[in-house]
Amino acid sequence: MRTRNSPHDSRSSGSVHLRTPGRHEQSPCSVYSSSSSSSKKSSYHRNPVKIAAMSVAGAFVACFTPPETKIESKFGDSNEYPAPSVASDASSGGSVKKHGSIRGIYASSNKSTRTSEPGSVKFTMEEIHKATKNFSPTLKIGQGGFGTVYKGRLEDGTVVAVKRAKQSVYDKHLGQEFQSEIRTLAQVEHLNLVRYYGYLEHEDERIVVVEYVPNGTLRDHLDCMQGTILDLAARLDIAVDVAHAVTYLHMYTDRPIIHRDIKSSNILLTENLRAKVADFGFSRLAADSDATHVSTQVKGTAGYLDPEYLRTYQLTEKSDVYSFGVLLVELVTGRRPIEPKRERKERITTRWAIKNFTDGDAILVLDPRLDRSHANNLALEKTLELALRCLAPYKQNRPTMRRCAEILWSIRKDYRELSASDTQSLSSHSLTSGSIREE
Numbered sequence: 240m241r242t243r244n245s246p247h248d249s250r251s252s253g254s255v256h257l258r259t260p261g262r263h264e265q266s267p268c269s270v271y272s273s274s275s276s277s278s279k280k281s282s283y284h285r286n287p288v289k290i291a292a293m294s295v296a297g298a299f300v301a302c303f304t305p306p307e308t309k310i311e312s313k314f315g316d317s318n319e320y321p322a323p324s325v326a327s328d329a330s331s332g333g334s335v336k337k338h339g340s341i342r343g344i345y346a347s348s349n350k351s352t353r354t355s356e357p358g359s360v361k362f363t364m365e366e367i368h369k370a371t372k373n374f375s376p377t378l379k380i381g382q383g384g385f386g387t388v389y390k391g392r393l394e395d396g397t398v399v400a401v402k403r404a405k406q407s408v409y410d411k412h413l414g415q416e417f418q419s420e421i422r423t424l425a426q427v428e429h430l431n432l433v434r435y436y437g438y439l440e441h442e443d444e445r446i447v448v449v450e451y452v453p454n455g456t457l458r459d460h461l462d463c464m465q466g467t468i469l470d471l472a473a474r475l476d477i478a479v480d481v482a483h484a485v486t487y488l489h490m491y492t493d494r495p496i497i498h499r500d501i502k503s504s505n506i507l508l509t510e511n512l513r514a515k516v517a518d519f520g521f522s523r524l525a526a527d528s529d530a531t532h533v534s535t536q537v538k539g540t541a542g543y544l545d546p547e548y549l550r551t552y553q554l555t556e557k558s559d560v561y562s563f564g565v566l567l568v569e570l571v572t573g574r575r576p577i578e579p580k581r582e583r584k585e586r587i588t589t590r591w592a593i594k595n596f597t598d599g600d601a602i603l604v605l606d607p608r609l610d611r612s613h614a615n616n617l618a619l620e621k622t623l624e625l626a627l628r629c630l631a632p633y634k635q636n637r638p639t640m641r642r643c644a645e646i647l648w649s650i651r652k653d654y655r656e657l658s659a660s661d662t663q664s665l666s667s668h669s670l671t672s673g674s675i676r677e678e
Contacts, residue, residue, distance in 0.1 A: 360436060360437030360438070360448075361437060361438065361439060362437050362438065362439045362446070362448060363439070364439065364441060364444065366393070366394070367391075367401060367439060367446055367448075369394070370391035370392055370393055370394075370399065370401060370448075371389045371390075371391040371401050374387075374389055374403065375389075378390045378391065380400065383518070386402060386403050386404040386405045386445075387402075387403050387405075388400055388401065388402050388403070389401045389403065390451060391448070391451075393436075393448075397436070398451045398453075399436055399448050399449065399450065399451050400448070400449050400450065400451045400452075401446060401447075401448055402446065402447040402448075402449065403444070403445075403446050404444075404445035404446070421438050421447065423496055424447070424449065426492055426493060427487070427488065427492060427496070429483070429484055429487045430483075430513070430515075431480045431481065431483050431484035431487075431513070431514055431515055431516060432484050432487070432488075432515060432516050432517075433449050433450050433452065433507065433515045433516065433517040434449065434450035435447075435448075435449050435450075436448040436449060436450070449517070450515070452507035452508065452509055452515050452517070453509065453510055454507070454508040454509055454510050454512070455507070455508060456503065456504050456505070456506060456507055456508070457477060457503040457504070457506040457507075457508060457514065457570075458502075458503035458504040458506075458575075460508060461503060461569065461570075461573050463608075468608045468609075469512075470609065470610075471571075471609055471610075471614075471615050471618060471619075471654070472654065472655070472658070473512050474570045474571070475618065475622075475647065475650065475651045475654060476512065476513075476514075476651070477506070477508070477512065477514040477570065478566075478567060478570055478622070478647050479644065479647050479648060479651055480513060480514035480515075481501070481506060481514050481516060481563065481566065482563070482640060482643050482644035482647050483644055484514070484515075484516040485498060485501065485516065485559055485563065485640045486639075486640045486641045486643075486644050488559075489556045489559070489639070489640050489641070490640075490641060495556060497554055497555070497556055497558060497559055498516070498559050498562075499554070499558065499559070500518055500540055500543070500562075501516070501543065501559055501562040501563055501566060502540050502542075502543050502562065502565075502566065502576075503566060503569055503575075505517050505518040506566075541576075541577065542565065542575070542576030542577045542587075542588075543561075543562040543565045543566075543576060544558075544561075544562070545557070545558040545561035545562065545634075546561075546632055547561075547632065547633060547634055548561075555634055556639070556640065557634035557635075557637045557639075558634075559640065560629050560634075560637045560638065560639070560640055560643065561629060561630060561634075561637065563629055563640065563643060564589070564625075564626045564627075564628070564629025564630040564637075565588075565589055565626075565629075565630070567622055567623075567625060567626040567629065568588055568589050568592045568593075568604075568623070568626050568630075569588065570622070571592075571604065571605060571606065571619050571622050571623065572588060572592055572604050572605070572606055573606035573607075573608065573609075574588045575588065576588050576589065589626075589630055591604070592604040592623065592626075593623070593626070593627055593630065596620070596623040596624070596627065597627075601616075601619055601620045601623055602616055602619070604619075604623075605619050612658075612661060613657065613661060614654055614657040614658040614661055617653070617654070617657065618650055618651075618653070618654040621646075621650045621653075622647075622650060625638075625643065625646050625647065625650070629643065
């Protein structure tokens with residue numbers, strides 16, 4: 240669900256640092272088990288990042304390619320970083336479930352034909368009109384390439400987001416995009432993916448009904464549109480959530496799903512700052528196991544697009560990994576991928592951030608609203624190193640999303656331990672200083 244506006248119209252005044260409440264400490268036990276019949280074994284092994292010079296066809300591709308660099312990895316092989324557990328996710332509705340073939344994608348009548356199978360609920364126009372108060376402008380919460388998004392309430396009281404496709408001109412590409420989203424949403428179920436309730440396709444109406452996530456987009460929060468500042472702990476939690484979601488799409492669905500549009504405005508946040516990946520309009524089923532890629536028309540968002548995909552039209556799961564690398568840079572810098580109003584050397588955020596990192600000046604790119612603590616500095620460097628791997632110009636040099644999740648889990652674990660140590664040291668120092676003054 241692509242939303243330009245925050246799901247909430249209200250804005251609180253002032254800016255305060257916001258920490259993530261109610262997060263479960265995740266066990267190092269891996270749920271990405273190789274015994275699962277639907278999982279793939281990670282093929283990523285430890286190697287220093289080697290980015291060779293590449294010929295770029297056109298200035299557009301060059302614009303989004305990070306500078307060529309060679310850096311010695313700070314991370315060991317996968318055994319050093321146990322896979323993140325999503326046991327808490329499973330208990331909260333994020334369990335990995337597979338669904339069979341999708342039935343009833345097209346509504347042949349205007350009668351509701353509800354069944355218990357996820358993905359087969361078909362709404363009527365009467366139900367949609369009632370839920371959205373006839374598409375009231377006061378309930379409009381977003382606008383995107385696909386159409387308009389409204390907040391609605393179903394008869395049972397469930398608050399939902401109603402995504403209505405553009406009606407002005409029939410566009411076969413929008414129709415294909417709608418069918419793509421239906422097929423994808425109907426087969427996925429994970430705590431960190433927006434939940435799908437149903438759809439309607441009747442005459443010139445194409446509507447998708449999904450979970451309403453009340454706390455705006457990640458981009459809203461990075462822009463402080465909610466009146467708060469996300470601290471680095473919350474940003475690491477969000478990165479881990481997104482990594483879990485995309486790993487699930489790549490490894491645990493009936494066929495791997497490539498999202499193709501991972502970006503901060505497609506990541507919605509709950510009230511306790513759990514991230515949910517939305518907008519499957521560009522999603523594409525990955526190639527069969529005996530194929531290496533899917534050839535397809537380039538789709539996505541400028542600034543997040545994989546340069547190899549732009550050049551070859553060959554889509555793989557590693558295209559999502561590249562976009563995720565851009566997202567990691569966005570999280571630690573607070574900047575958008577493209578900042579046209581900045582001086583020339585800072586306009587492409589990934590290029591600017593990675594250059595400072597490789598020059599030994601990573602601290603210069605940390606969001607100025609965040610503390611310059613030892614824990615923050617170390618987490619920043621490790622996150623930028625992972626981002627550098629994800630942004631490699633060639634897909635074979637990028638880690639898998641599973642590996643990204645493992646590394647991020649380790650970064651977060653170290654960050655929490657170091658932050659706790661820093662807090663204890665500060666408390667001890669304060670007590671000692673107080674005792675000296677009393678004497």
